[in-house]
Amino acid sequence: xRCRCGIDVHAHVVPAAFPAYLKGPTPAEWPxxxxxxxxxxxxxxxxRIYRTVSDRCWDVPRxxxxxxxxxxxxxxxxxMPELLCYWMDPEPADExxxxxxxxxxxxxxxxxxxxxxxxxxxxxxxxxAIAELRRIRCDLGFAGVExxxxxxGKPIGSPDFDPFFAVAEELDxxxxxxALRPCSRxxxxxxxxxxxxxxxxxxxxxAAASVICSNVLLRRPGLRIAFSHGGGTLGLLxxxxxxxxxxxxxxxxxxxxxPTEQARKLYYDALxxxxxxxxxxxxxxxxxxxxxxxxxxxxxxDMIPVERVQAAFADEHIRxxxxxxxxxxxxxxxxxxxx
Amino acid sequence: xRCRCGIDVHAHVVPAAFPAYLKGPTPAEWPxxxxxxxxxxxxxxxxRIYRTVSDRCWDVPRxxxxxxxxxxxxxxxxxMPELLCYWMDPEPADExxxxxxxxxxxxxxxxxxxxxxxxxxxxxxxxxAIAELRRIRCDLGFAGVExxxxxxGKPIGSPDFDPFFAVAEELDxxxxxxALRPCSRxxxxxxxxxxxxxxxxxxxxxAAASVICSNVLLRRPGLRIAFSHGGGTLGLLxxxxxxxxxxxxxxxxxxxxxPTEQARKLYYDALxxxxxxxxxxxxxxxxxxxxxxxxxxxxxxDMIPVERVQAAFADEHIRxxxxxxxxxxxxxxxxxxxx
Numbered sequence: 001x002r003c004r005c006g007i008d009v010h011a012h013v014v015p016a017a018f019p020a021y022l023k024g025p026t027p028a029e030w031p032x033x034x035x036x037x038x039x040x041x042x043x044x045x046x047x048r049i050y051r052t053v054s055d056r057c058w059d060v061p062r063x064x065x066x067x068x069x070x071x072x073x074x075x076x077x078x079x080m081p082e083l084l085c086y087w088m089d090p091e092p093a094d095e096x097x098x099x100x101x102x103x104x105x106x107x108x109x110x111x112x113x114x115x116x117x118x119x120x121x122x123x124x125x126x127x128x129a130i131a132e133l134r135r136i137r138c139d140l141g142f143a144g145v146e147x148x149x150x151x152x153g154k155p156i157g158s159p160d161f162d163p164f165f166a167v168a169e170e171l172d173x174x175x176x177x178x179a180l181r182p183c184s185r186x187x188x189x190x191x192x193x194x195x196x197x198x199x200x201x202x203x204x205x206x207a208a209a210s211v212i213c214s215n216v217l218l219r220r221p222g223l224r225i226a227f228s229h230g231g232g233t234l235g236l237l238x239x240x241x242x243x244x245x246x247x248x249x250x251x252x253x254x255x256x257x258x259p260t261e262q263a264r265k266l267y268y269d270a271l272x273x274x275x276x277x278x279x280x281x282x283x284x285x286x287x288x289x290x291x292x293x294x295x296x297x298x299x300x301x302d303m304i305p306v307e308r309v310q311a312a313f314a315d316e317h318i319r320x321x322x323x324x325x326x327x328x329x330x331x332x333x334x335x336x337x338x339x
Numbered sequence: 340x341r342c343r344c345g346i347d348v349h350a351h352v353v354p355a356a357f358p359a360y361l362k363g364p365t366p367a368e369w370p371x372x373x374x375x376x377x378x379x380x381x382x383x384x385x386x387r388i389y390r391t392v393s394d395r396c397w398d399v400p401r402x403x404x405x406x407x408x409x410x411x412x413x414x415x416x417x418x419m420p421e422l423l424c425y426w427m428d429p430e431p432a433d434e435x436x437x438x439x440x441x442x443x444x445x446x447x448x449x450x451x452x453x454x455x456x457x458x459x460x461x462x463x464x465x466x467x468a469i470a471e472l473r474r475i476r477c478d479l480g481f482a483g484v485e486x487x488x489x490x491x492g493k494p495i496g497s498p499d500f501d502p503f504f505a506v507a508e509e510l511d512x513x514x515x516x517x518a519l520r521p522c523s524r525x526x527x528x529x530x531x532x533x534x535x536x537x538x539x540x541x542x543x544x545x546a547a548a549s550v551i552c553s554n555v556l557l558r559r560p561g562l563r564i565a566f567s568h569g570g571g572t573l574g575l576l577x578x579x580x581x582x583x584x585x586x587x588x589x590x591x592x593x594x595x596x597x598p599t600e601q602a603r604k605l606y607y608d609a610l611x612x613x614x615x616x617x618x619x620x621x622x623x624x625x626x627x628x629x630x631x632x633x634x635x636x637x638x639x640x641d642m643i644p645v646e647r648v649q650a651a652f653a654d655e656h657i658r659x660x661x662x663x664x665x666x667x668x669x670x671x672x673x674x675x676x677x678x
Binding site for chain 2: 213274284
């Protein structure tokens with residue numbers, strides 16, 4: 001019989017519609033919806049179609065049916081990253097993210113316990129970000145928050161985000177770091193899809209490295225921070241960072257604990273599409289740190305996440321960790337390890 | 340008894356001195372040497388100390404003694420990458436690179452057969468680059484050429500470099516791609532050494548991906564192209580690129596052969612400082628594609644390259660491939676496989 005125990009920490013939502021902005025001139029980046037083919041809508045941002053999305057983005061019964069099909073008992077939903085709006089003026093960004101968070105709460109309330117929330121906060125404005133973090137955690141009951149690998153170019157490990165991390169720790173909120181507006185786009189030769197395929201994992205790898213190099217988890221040991229796409233390129237940066245930490249006095253001074261030891265306290269999704277790679281990363285990061293992630297419902301999502309873990313690992317204990325136990329710990333669901 | 344069979348494809352030289360530029364005003368980036376502590380000199384570029392280097396950079400007997408110590412029978416030398424001067428006006432750049440190539444030829448001639456050359460060509464000017472490539476291959480007898488992961492921001496896989504690749508194939512010249520002036524520096528949080536540690540592997544990974552995405556080896560099947568630092572992040576980009584190639588029609592149209600199959604025709608050095616990572620990459624890229632690389636004689640170099648391969652692999656056949664056989668094929672030395 002099919003396993004239905006998987007917990008997916010990496011899945012996105014787009015609301016069915018966006019409201020008009022009424023508090024002033026509409027910002028250019030304010031999204032709107034336009035009709036598309038059956039069961040689809042165009043997300044229009046800055047006057048062009050950013051992405052054509054299916055009703056799986058907002059239709060809860062359809063999502064739950066797909067979850068059944070994929071063997072998922074629970075899914076943590078987060079906004080399509082481009083909606084995070086770090087580049088918008090804080091006031092309309094706050095307004096939009098509050099709307100999106102409320103829409104997510106609505107979806108969760110209709111899911112029969114199958115969805116939990118990783119909301120969005122306007123990190124370009126620390127006070128507003130903290131206020132919205134408190135609201136989604138305390139009022140809406142979300143498990144935590146999705147943040148970008150960089151905020152307008154500043155990596156998420158920058159000390160500038162310490163006040164946010166302090167409140168996330170206080171609220172016991174899970175933090176899911178997703179690749180966003182990546183650097184290195186000028187290094188791609190080929191179609192625009194390469195941005196998702198190659199630049200996203202590069203940016204998330206460097207984001208994870210920034211969290212390690214600035215010792216975030218040493219200052220905030222209660223935090224649970226997860227990285228999308230298997231941590232991107234981190235797994236190959238890490239051995240070199242570990243060696244650099246041994247060789248360069250400047251790195252010994254600035255990095256306060258072995259980078260590998262720090263990396264083994266972070267969480268990662270298993271979205272790497274390759275069994276040997278999944279085994280290698282699980283061995284490197286630790287079998288308690290890797291969790292299912294699908295990128296549902298976008299074109300480039302993993303439709304067989306449970307099967308991939310089962311194919312990669314024969315050991316039932318490791319399978320259960322990756323399929324659901326680690327996610328329960330990360331999302332603070334019953335059955336997780338209380339740290 | 341100690342193995343002395345290793346061949347190192349990744350080692351750098353700096354000439355003991357730089358001449359004055361006499362054909363016009365001295366470009367700001369024209370390097371000069373300044374005295375430093377015993378056995379060391381400062382390489383001064385644009386009015387500041389770029390790096391303080393030891394006489395191991397130019398002293399052949401000292402290098403050969405170190406090679407004996409490291410278990411190396413042969414070393415392919417290439418210029419310190421910052422000397423590649425792609426950002427300098429073509430005329431002085433050409434002058435400087437001809438000087439450096441001549442100095443390398445001098446070192447090789449005094450090495451008793453222990454050194455071979457991977458020279459430099461001014462790729463910002465295709466005609467000059469091709470002329471110098473012919474000179475170093477045909478007149479100086481070099482094994483090939485070192486090139487940057489990007490040339491003034493343009494990745495080495497860009498179709499703009501096709502004329503260079505055509506001549507390299509015609510001349511049967513090995514191409515060694517080294518990380519240089521990497522993107523993603525704005526994503527680093529910490530001391531400047533992180534550029535070498537984190538941004539270099541990110542840039543080389545994207546450079547290798549650019550060669551795959553633009554099908555260089557399908558157009559030029561006779562080429563032998565190697566990437567520094569174990570291909571950087573390529574090993575973690577590749578499974579996602581392979582999946583993207585299956586999912587996105589635009590990538591199926593533009594990439595003419597499975598990215599993984601293409602990656603298994605490229606070469607990589609073994610400079611990853613970690614046995615499980617070396618085993619993972621060797622499995623991914625193929626045991627015939629990985630070769631010793633040390634980054635000698637800079638601070639961040641691998642002093643036990645042979646031991647690392649021996650520790651990572653018990654199988655004598657694989658050890659021999661990585662220690663010397665693959666490098667013989669790449670550098671066209673006796674004992675290599677003629678493809």
